[in-house]
Amino acid sequence: MFYDILVYGFIQSAALILMAFGFSLVYGVSRLPNFAHGAIYVFTGFIAWALFNTVGLPYWLSVLLSILASGGIGVLIYYVILRRVRGMEVSEVIATYAIGLVFLEGLRYAGFRGGTYTLPVASDGVSFIFDVPVDHQRVLLMILGFAMVALIWLLTKYTRMGRALKGMAQDERAAMMLGIDSDATAAVAVALGSMLAGVAALIIFPLGSLVVEEGYKVLIYAIAVCVVGGLGSWAGTVIAAFVLGYSQYMTVAYGKPHFQMVVMLLAIIATLIVRPSGFFGKQKQLEERV
Amino acid sequence: MTTETTQKRRERIDRGIKVRSESLYALNSFEEIAYLLTPRVLLIAAFVLMPLILSPWPYWGRVGLSVCILALLSISFDFLANYVGLVSLGGAFFYGVGGYMAAVLNTELGLPPVLSIPVATLLGAGFCTLALLPCLPLRGIYFAIVTLMYPLLMTRIIEAFDILGGTEGFRGIDGFSGFFTEQYGLILAMFIALFGLRRFVNMDGGLVIRAVKDNDQSVRASGISVTRTKAKAVFLASLTGCFAGAYYIHMYSNVGISSFALDLSIMPIAATIIGGAGTLVGPVLGAAILVPLSEFLRDFGSLRIVVYALVLTGFVVFRSEGLMNYMTRKYQQVERWVKI
Numbered sequence: 001m002f003y004d005i006l007v008y009g010f011i012q013s014a015a016l017i018l019m020a021f022g023f024s025l026v027y028g029v030s031r032l033p034n035f036a037h038g039a040i041y042v043f044t045g046f047i048a049w050a051l052f053n054t055v056g057l058p059y060w061l062s063v064l065l066s067i068l069a070s071g072g073i074g075v076l077i078y079y080v081i082l083r084r085v086r087g088m089e090v091s092e093v094i095a096t097y098a099i100g101l102v103f104l105e106g107l108r109y110a111g112f113r114g115g116t117y118t119l120p121v122a123s124d125g126v127s128f129i130f131d132v133p134v135d136h137q138r139v140l141l142m143i144l145g146f147a148m149v150a151l152i153w154l155l156t157k158y159t160r161m162g163r164a165l166k167g168m169a170q171d172e173r174a175a176m177m178l179g180i181d182s183d184a185t186a187a188v189a190v191a192l193g194s195m196l197a198g199v200a201a202l203i204i205f206p207l208g209s210l211v212v213e214e215g216y217k218v219l220i221y222a223i224a225v226c227v228v229g230g231l232g233s234w235a236g237t238v239i240a241a242f243v244l245g246y247s248q249y250m251t252v253a254y255g256k257p258h259f260q261m262v263v264m265l266l267a268i269i270a271t272l273i274v275r276p277s278g279f280f281g282k283q284k285q286l287e288e289r290v
Numbered sequence: 291m292t293t294e295t296t297q298k299r300r301e302r303i304d305r306g307i308k309v310r311s312e313s314l315y316a317l318n319s320f321e322e323i324a325y326l327l328t329p330r331v332l333l334i335a336a337f338v339l340m341p342l343i344l345s346p347w348p349y350w351g352r353v354g355l356s357v358c359i360l361a362l363l364s365i366s367f368d369f370l371a372n373y374v375g376l377v378s379l380g381g382a383f384f385y386g387v388g389g390y391m392a393a394v395l396n397t398e399l400g401l402p403p404v405l406s407i408p409v410a411t412l413l414g415a416g417f418c419t420l421a422l423l424p425c426l427p428l429r430g431i432y433f434a435i436v437t438l439m440y441p442l443l444m445t446r447i448i449e450a451f452d453i454l455g456g457t458e459g460f461r462g463i464d465g466f467s468g469f470f471t472e473q474y475g476l477i478l479a480m481f482i483a484l485f486g487l488r489r490f491v492n493m494d495g496g497l498v499i500r501a502v503k504d505n506d507q508s509v510r511a512s513g514i515s516v517t518r519t520k521a522k523a524v525f526l527a528s529l530t531g532c533f534a535g536a537y538y539i540h541m542y543s544n545v546g547i548s549s550f551a552l553d554l555s556i557m558p559i560a561a562t563i564i565g566g567a568g569t570l571v572g573p574v575l576g577a578a579i580l581v582p583l584s585e586f587l588r589d590f591g592s593l594r595i596v597v598y599a600l601v602l603t604g605f606v607v608f609r610s611e612g613l614m615n616y617m618t619r620k621y622q623q624v625e626r627w628v629k630i
Contacts, residue, residue, distance in 0.1 A: 033431055080607075081603060081607050084607050084608070085606060085607055085610075089430050089431045089434075090371070090377045090430070090431070090434060091606050091607075091610065093377075093379070093431060093434050094379075094559060094563070094602065094606050095602075095603050095606045095607055097379075097556075098556075098560075098598075098599040098600075098602040098603040098606070099599070099603055101556070101595055101596070101598075101599035102596050102599045102600055102603070105592040105593070105595040105596045105599065106592075106593075106596045108591075108592040109590070109591060109592045109593045109596060216552075220439075220442070223435060227435065256450060258446065258449050258450035259450050261442075261446045262443065262446045262447060262450055265439045265442055265443040265446060266443065268435065268436065268439050269425070269436055269439055269440070269443065272425060272428060272432055272435065272436045273424040273425055273428075273436070276428055276432045
């Protein structure tokens with residue numbers, strides 16, 4: 001039982017990292033709360049499903065194309081919507097949330113509901129970690145979860161574009177003075193965030209089935225992880241994902257699955273009340289509360 | 291610049307009649323009294339006549355009432371967002387709490403609607419204010435996120451602990467005695483909320499509340515507790531929201547966890563933004579547009595929400611002032627192009 005919790009809690013945490021990292025990246029870089037995150041997550045899954053089953057492309061190609069498509073959606077959302085309301089936080093939240101609703105409810109209207117839509121798993125095999133059976137899709141999830149974090153970290157550390165992203169996060173005005181295009185960088189951030197959501201979707205969806213409700217759930221999970229870890233703090237995101245992932249798995253193991261969501265929601269509310277900048281956030285207290 | 295194109299800018303000037311009717315001397319002429327009264331009388335007359343016109347069609351009567359319910363929720367959102375600076379994405383929280391309170395009072399304690407609605411409104415508002423009290427120091431996006439979570443949390447708690455009727459909710463709640471009682475009770479309440487809040491924001495208490503939005507540090511420096519002021523404002527807003535919930539469940543005789551549904555948080559925001567934020571009347575106008583629209587789209591299921599969300603995004607991004615602000619400007623000012 002102990003190893004069960006250890007391994008599956010770890011998997012749950014890696015899944016949370018995957019779900020939340022895109023959201024955290026976008027907020028951390030451009031201070032844009034992308035509430036369409038969950039919608040992009042679900043939408044990418046459906047694009048991949050449609051390309052694979054309806055168009056009949058090979059699976060690897062449909063995965064690639066759907067990830068590119070999610071990036072494209074991110075850029076479109078930035079240039080059509082976010083750019084015009086940038087700086088007005090509440091409008092950003094409402095506009096992105098509404099666009100997310102358009103995607104999700106549009107999919108529901110188009111008839112994508114129920115458990116009939118599934119993506120294939122990469123491999124059917126099962127491995128044993130500490131004598132706990134883990135199927136290969138979950139192994140892939142763990143590996144990719146951390147590969148993504150490492151990749152993005154390297155990107156921001158060693159590439160020009162990544163440094164521009166980081167500069168924008170630290171001080172937008174100074175970055176602009178040094179010739180960094182604010183709009184282009186923010187668009188890149190939103191696109192990267194959306195692609196991360198897409199990657200997460202394509203890894204996590206094969207474990208269950210494609211449902212629209214997943215979009216709302218992912219958004220709440222992403223917000224929970226980011227709020228607890230501190231909006232915009234990357235290390236915080238990872239640590240918070242572990243704390244929440246394990247506590248979520250424990251509630252499922254010892255309590256009712258209904259409580260899984262209660263844990264997340266309570267975590268958000270409690271964190272915001274006690275320490276709004278999150279446990280690892282770098283923002284000053286005065287900025288977000290009186 | 292050597293280019294031949296003449297540049298122009300739009301100039302806005304107040305209409306003569308608007309300036310003349312600003313002071314007490316407006317009473318000197320019928321024209322000016324009419325100018326001042328027309329918009330107000332139009333609004334009141336429309337709602338007073340609505341039940342009379344709709345009485346042959348009870349279904350559309352209910353739609354008319356839904357306009358008022360949404361209007362109440364939107365007024366509550368507008369007041370909180372644009373006068374206090376607290377953007378609440380959880381209007382459904384107020385609504386659901388009011389609804390459940392009234393349901394419990396009516397089915398468990400047997401209070402008639404005439405008692406259960408006001409008591410539920412007061413108790414519900416107290417409960418909402420207490421629940422939101424710890425989050426009041428938050429602002430901006432943080433408050434928005436935390437309020438978004440409250441109604442979701444309520445649903446999950448009711449489901450997980452199987453309390454308050456669980457997923458079933460309450461049934462068999464008393465209805466109203468007649469068509470016109472039901473109609474005019476709600477319309478009266480809407481007018482009280484609308485005109486009451488409009489008056490309140492211009493009184494001393496309202497001035498402090500608006501100051502909290504503009505510059506909370508200065509309010510604090512004046513020796514006034516910011517949190518207490520915000521709590522008062524939240525109480526007023528939740529009174530409005532809880533009343534809407536309590537009234538609605540008596541209309542339809544049942545309540546369930548759908549009272550905390552997301553639509554109820556989104557629709558007031560949409561109505562406020564379409565109608566015109568910061569006007570308090572705008573939300574009523576927005577509700578009067580959105581609810582009938584949603585009735586026409588009822589057959590299309592979730593396409594309804596898609597349409598709302600698209601309209602909402604369009605207004606937020608391209609026409610953020612909303613209809614009411616636009617119409618006020620046209621009513622009060624003339625525009626012309628001047629060369630520069």
